[in-house]
Structure formats: structure tokens, C-alpha cells
Amino acid sequence: MRALAQNEDTIIALATPQGVGAIGVIRLSGKEAxxxxxxxxxxxxxxxxxxxxxxxxxIRDGDKILDEVLISLFIAPKSFTKENVIEISCHGSSYIIRQIIQLLIRKGARPAKPGEFTKRAFMHGQFDLAQAEAVADLINADSEAAHQTALNQMRGGFSDEIKKLREELIHFASMIELELDFGEEDVEFASREDLTNLVNRLLKVINALIQSFDLGNVIKNGVPTVIAGKPNAGKSTLLNALLNEEKAIVSEIAGTTRDFIEDEIIIGGIAFRFIDTAGLRETTDVIEAMGVERTHAKMKTASLIIYLFDLADTSIMEVNKEINILENAGVPFLKLANKLDKADPAFIETLQGQHPDMLFLSAKDPEQVEMLKVRILELVNLDKFKKGDTVVTNIRHYDSLLQTKNSLTAVIEGIDNQVTNDFVAMDIRQSLHYLGEITGEITTDDLLANIFSKFCIGK
Structure with missing residues (x-):
């Protein structure tokens, strides 16, 4: 069991969302709950x-009945926080909920801080810090992939990986420390060859976890996907078709979209944030020019660009010029030739010959839009996730892994350069420190306050 929080007051909060509903659940945790x-x-x-x-x-305030309720009783340590926990299911009236909470505060409870229930669960050893953070990710998951990743981490998948790495390293660290105690006797308890092999193996695992962060970020936050192209290429029509609603205004007048329009849909369990942008062209209209500038900015920060070519109003030279610009931008992009129903067959054949990876469709055709969704999924590499590999989604974990990698690299360099044991031991201790930060073996009050302050009140 970890060191307990400084105060062990009984805390109270609404565990269900604010607002009127069929029921509200009020949660208390603490010795006097x-x-x-x-x-x-x-x-x-x-x-x-x-x-x-x-x-x-x-529930009664003196002789006054506030509500008929159901009380769920959890006696320590058999509860989420490992403290005594009460959950009061009452009617979802904001007035009733407020009256009950105020009454219980007068009786000795105090309002919970954001994430304080989960923090207490962590402090009492219910789970480690990485699992606690996954609780928040699970609550906020809005796609199948984000849900599965958060659930895997909450159940200890990522933590198990880190603990295995740390346990293997601790053994060698203890051997090195033992050598320091017998420094004058020139004995070796830890084979430098075995240590090098171990560190190289650990680095291979850590590098894979670091590389998974890009995928994890996509799973957790969605894929920012910019729909770009010249005016009247059909960008707004495509956005409406993808969303299956009239989100963007569609017009034959060039320059109708002057700012970006954004919405999110789920494709294959992954959240995609589609952004319809102003048409790319030179213009003297000040407002439209600002929209074009914003389009360029969005394209630079996108994870994927869907670039539309108007088959009814473009040339091979223009297509090649725009593709060249996209290739130099360094952002993954999908070449999409739109308005297939209005195109010259000879022009289509020429484009297919020069750009075999180009997708041809009419944004008004639902079946062809479904084909586009399949292609979009192919461009987002989800192989690791589908294989069930551990995926890093948290920037704090990512940073700690980078620091661990640097310290382990220093261990290898130290062995190669035959540095003294105390320097090797120092780098190993640093590696253990950064790994321990992930799961909470090494932590500070400031770190915990920062992590749990981002949770909702009542969790």
C-alpha cells in the first residue's frame, strides 16, 4: 500500500453528469461515509x-423527506477506493441532488476535488498510476479503438510491459551496487556482456513503445484529415457525403467556403476529424485570401490530406503541378479525382496511366464514398493496434520512455568506454527512475496533483 493522502476526510460528489436526468448517483468515500x-x-x-x-x-433532513433512494454499500477494502464507499441513486432533479449533497456536507463530508476518488484508489494500491490515467481515457473514449486501448491499459497491459522491464533491470542494478561495496576487492557480480545484452533487449522494446506513440495519438485524439483542392472541386459535397448530412453549403459559385468546416465521424473504429477548407487559388478578395491562408496552415498540421481534382475542369499539367506541391509538403495525401460522371474517358485513362494510386469517384455516389472510406483506413497504419500490441497514448509516458532510452543508451556507452562502476550504476538508477515515473513507483505530490486535476469531479 502506498503512503496515504495527507487528509482522509470523507469526500462527496455527483458521479453522474450534471443536468436533469432519470437518476443521479451521488458518491461518498472515506472512513465515515x-x-x-x-x-x-x-x-x-x-x-x-x-x-x-x-x-x-x-433521505431526510430532519422531518423533511428529500427523496426516495437506493443506497449501494461498499465496505473497505472491497471498493473502488478501498475505503468505505456509498453510492446514492436518487431522482435526477438538480434541486434534489443539490439538497442531498448539501445535507451530507453539513453532516461531515466535504466536496471532492477533480479525480480525488481515483487518486485515493491509486494511493491505496488499487492500481498503478498508468492504470489510473487510463480510467480518464476510458471515460473520454469516443471510438472503438480508443475504448479498447484505454481498457487494455486500465487492466494493466501497458503497466505489465513496464514492470517487466524494470524488474529485469533492478537485478543488474543490485549487482552493480554490490560491486561498489566491494570496490577494493576487484570482483564482478554482474557480467558486462550480460548487462549489455539486457540493455539492448530493453532498448528494442522501449523503441517499439516510443514508435507506437504516433499510432496511439491517432487512436486517442482522432485523425485530423483535411479535404483540400481548388474551388468547385467538390470538397463540400464530399464532406456532406462522408458525414451523411448537409453540413457545408454547396454552390457552383467559386469561393463559397471561405473558412474551414470541421466535424468528426467514426470509420472502422477510428475517429476521423474531417476539415473542409477554402478552395486553393489566387484571389484579390481579402476574406477569401484569409481562408486560403488558413487552408495552407491546416494542411501543414494534418495527419492526412484528401486532395480533390475536378475531372471536369483540370488538365494533366495542373494535376502534376499540384501533386508535386503536395509531395514537397511532406504530409501523407490521397489523390482523389472527383466528378467521375462528368469526365472524358480518354482523360481518365491518361490519369490512371500516370497515377495508378489515384482514386476516381463521384462524391454524390454513396457506394463510391464507401470505397473512399476503405482507402482512408488503408492509409492509416493500424497493424500494431489490430495485433493487440501495447500502444502508448499518453504524452507523459512517451516523455518518460524517451528519458529511459537516453539513460539506457548512456549505460551502453559507459560499458563500451569502460567507465567506472559508479557511473554505470548512476545511469541504471536514472533508467529505473524514469520507468518508475510511468507506473507511480517514483512520483511527487505535484505530479499527482497535475494528473488528477484533469479528471472530472466524481471520478
Missing amino acids: ISITNAVFKGKDLTKQESHTIHFGT
Whole structure:
């Protein structure tokens, strides 16, 4: 069990979303959670009931009945926080919820801080820090991929990887420290060859985790996908077709879209943030020029660009020129030839010959739009995720892994340069420190405060 939080007050918060609903769930956690609730509950004596039981009754402020409720009882350590926990299911009226919470605060509870329930679970050893952070990711997951990744991490998938690395390194660290104690006797408890092999193996695993962060970021935050092209190429029509709603104004007048329009859909379990942009052309219209400038800015930060060519109004020379510009931009892009229904067959054949990876469609054809979705998924590399490999999604974990890599690299360099044991030991200790930061073996109050402050109140 980790060191307990400085104060062990009984905390209270609404665990369900704010606003009117069928029910609201009020959560208390702490040594006095049961006795505080029992003081206002008219029903069975909660202090004499077994854990994991539910009891019907009323919450009363003196003789005044506030509501009929169900009380869920969890006795320490058999609860999420490993403390006594009460969950009050009441009617979802904002007034009722407010009255009950205020009553329980008067009886001795205090309002919980953001993430304080999960923080207490961590402090009592319910799970490690990486798993605690995954709780927030699971709550915020809005796609199948994000849900599966967060669930895997919450259940210890990522933590297990880190713990294995750390345990293997701790053994050699102890041997090196032992050598320092016998420094004058020139003995070797840790084979430098074995240590080098271990560190190289650890670096291989850590490098794979580091490289998975790009994929993890896509899974967690979605894929920013810019729809670009010249005016009237069909960008807004395509966005509407992808979203299956009239999100963007469609017009034959060039320059209709002067700013970007953004919305999100799920394709194959992955969230894609599609951004319809102003048509790319030179213009004297000040407002349209600002839209074009914003288009260029969005294209630079996109993970994928869907670039539309108007088959009814473009030439081979223009197509090749625009593709050359896209290739120099360094952002993955999909060549999409639109308005297939209006194109000259000879022109299509020429384009297919020069650009076999170009996709031809009419944005008004639902079946062809579905084919586009398949192609988009192919361009987002999800092989690692589909194989069930551990994926890093948290920037804090990513940074700690980079620091671990640097320290382990220093261990190899130290062995190669035959540095003294105390320097090798120092680099190993640094590696263990950074790995420990991920799971919470090494932590500070400031770090914990920063992590849990980003949680919602009531979790």
C-alpha cells in the first residue's frame, strides 16, 4: 500500500453528469461515509449491513423527506477506493441532488476535488498510476479503438510491459551496487556482456513503445484529415457525403467556403476529424485570401490530406503541378479525382496511366464514398493496434520512455568506454527512475496533483 493522502476526510460528489436526468448517483468515500449517510437515511441501519448490498429508503433532513433512494454499500477494502464507499441513486432533479449533497456536507463530508476518488484508489494500491490515467481515457473514449486501448491499459497491459522491464533491470542494478561495496576487492557480480545484452533487449522494446506513440495519438485524439483542392472541386459535397448530412453549403459559385468546416465521424473504429477548407487559388478578395491562408496552415498540421481534382475542369499539367506541391509538403495525401460522371474517358485513362494510386469517384455516389472510406483506413497504419500490441497514448509516458532510452543508451556507452562502476550504476538508477515515473513507483505530490486535476469531479 502506498503512503496515504495527507487528509482522509470523507469526500462527496455527483458521479453522474450534471443536468436533469432519470437518476443521479451521488458518491461518498472515506472512513465515515457509511455513518454520515446513515444519519440521514430512513431504512435499514447501514452500519449493520453487509458489503455489496443495496437498500431502499428515504433521505431526510430532519422531518423533511428529500427523496426516495437506493443506497449501494461498499465496505473497505472491497471498493473502488478501498475505503468505505456509498453510492446514492436518487431522482435526477438538480434541486434534489443539490439538497442531498448539501445535507451530507453539513453532516461531515466535504466536496471532492477533480479525480480525488481515483487518486485515493491509486494511493491505496488499487492500481498503478498508468492504470489510473487510463480510467480518464476510458471515460473520454469516443471510438472503438480508443475504448479498447484505454481498457487494455486500465487492466494493466501497458503497466505489465513496464514492470517487466524494470524488474529485469533492478537485478543488474543490485549487482552493480554490490560491486561498489566491494570496490577494493576487484570482483564482478554482474557480467558486462550480460548487462549489455539486457540493455539492448530493453532498448528494442522501449523503441517499439516510443514508435507506437504516433499510432496511439491517432487512436486517442482522432485523425485530423483535411479535404483540400481548388474551388468547385467538390470538397463540400464530399464532406456532406462522408458525414451523411448537409453540413457545408454547396454552390457552383467559386469561393463559397471561405473558412474551414470541421466535424468528426467514426470509420472502422477510428475517429476521423474531417476539415473542409477554402478552395486553393489566387484571389484579390481579402476574406477569401484569409481562408486560403488558413487552408495552407491546416494542411501543414494534418495527419492526412484528401486532395480533390475536378475531372471536369483540370488538365494533366495542373494535376502534376499540384501533386508535386503536395509531395514537397511532406504530409501523407490521397489523390482523389472527383466528378467521375462528368469526365472524358480518354482523360481518365491518361490519369490512371500516370497515377495508378489515384482514386476516381463521384462524391454524390454513396457506394463510391464507401470505397473512399476503405482507402482512408488503408492509409492509416493500424497493424500494431489490430495485433493487440501495447500502444502508448499518453504524452507523459512517451516523455518518460524517451528519458529511459537516453539513460539506457548512456549505460551502453559507459560499458563500451569502460567507465567506472559508479557511473554505470548512476545511469541504471536514472533508467529505473524514469520507468518508475510511468507506473507511480517514483512520483511527487505535484505530479499527482497535475494528473488528477484533469479528471472530472466524481471520478
